[in-house]
Amino acid sequence: MSFDERAFFSEKPETRPAKYPCPRCKRTNEYTIRWMRRTKKDRAPQGAEDRVKFDKLRDHLLRLDDEVTCKTCGKKFEIPSLHSMMFLDQIDGLPKDVDADESEATEAPGKPIDAATRAALPARFTRPTKGWRG
Numbered sequence: 001m002s003f004d005e006r007a008f009f010s011e012k013p014e015t016r017p018a019k020y021p022c023p024r025c026k027r028t029n030e031y032t033i034r035w036m037r038r039t040k041k042d043r044a045p046q047g048a049e050d051r052v053k054f055d056k057l058r059d060h061l062l063r064l065d066d067e068v069t070c071k072t073c074g075k076k077f078e079i080p081s082l083h084s085m086m087f088l089d090q091i092d093g094l095p096k097d098v099d100a101d102e103s104e105a106t107e108a109p110g111k112p113i114d115a116a117t118r119a120a121l122p123a124r125f126t127r128p129t130k131g132w133r134g
Helices: 051-056 094-110 115-120
Strands: 009-021 028-040 060-063 067-069 076-078 085-087
Antiparallel strands (some): 060 085
């Protein structure tokens, strides 16, 4: 018995931003990833035999892009994510969480290390570097 998903879902393409590190040059860039939003229809289509299966269906996103091209070095790499399908009820708070993470990440590099933290580090980490010749 085959299951035609298009009869049960409405499909709408969308794009979402995501940050991924390039495995070659190790730089993190922001990429636009294409997704297909599948929303469950109001009622089961005509001739649908399995009403229980229709009731269990949930709205979800399917990732369409599997590879992206690095903006720095130009090498294609596979998206390092296990989530090629995500349920919409799991990502409702995603934009707020991403904004909070970005604000924390931008504050950390500009924040100076206080003397107590610096003193707690071993000497090999606090000595000035002599260059690559060491």
